[in-house]
Amino acid sequence: MSELLENLVNPKPFLNDLTGKAVVVKLKWGLEYKGYLISVDSYMNLQLANTEEIIEGKITGNLGEVLIRCNNVLYIRGVPEEEEEEEKDQTMDEQVAQ
Numbered sequence: 001m002s003e004l005l006e007n008l009v010n011p012k013p014f015l016n017d018l019t020g021k022a023v024v025v026k027l028k029w030g031l032e033y034k035g036y037l038i039s040v041d042s043y044m045n046l047q048l049a050n051t052e053e054i055i056e057g058k059i060t061g062n063l064g065e066v067l068i069r070c071n072n073v074l075y076i077r078g079v080p081e082e083e084e085e086e087e088k089d090q091t092m093d094e095q096v097a098q
Contacts, residue, residue: 015040015076022079023048027072031055034079035066044070 015037023037025046035051051066052059 011044012040015044015046018076018078023076024054024079025068025076026074027068028074033063033066033068035063037076038065044073046070046073046076 018037019039021037023035025033025048027033032054033048033051034054035048038047038049040046046068048066048068049064051063053061053063
């Protein structure tokens, strides 16, 4: 039981720490959105920028700015900096190839 208590995180400070960073938000019905967390309100609604929609592990589109209502969120996680840098490198390579 004490192991479970050690992994508990207060959601408001957790979300405030993620503000300005890359995140992945998974919705209850399986869609994922990856973007930069711009803001979180008192109800924990989320605002993302430079958002990509991911369905079944594949990027299906760039949506830009997105607002996600709190009751639709299954979970939110930060994107590790290494993963974020790899994606930036891939994007740069694709732009150079064009």
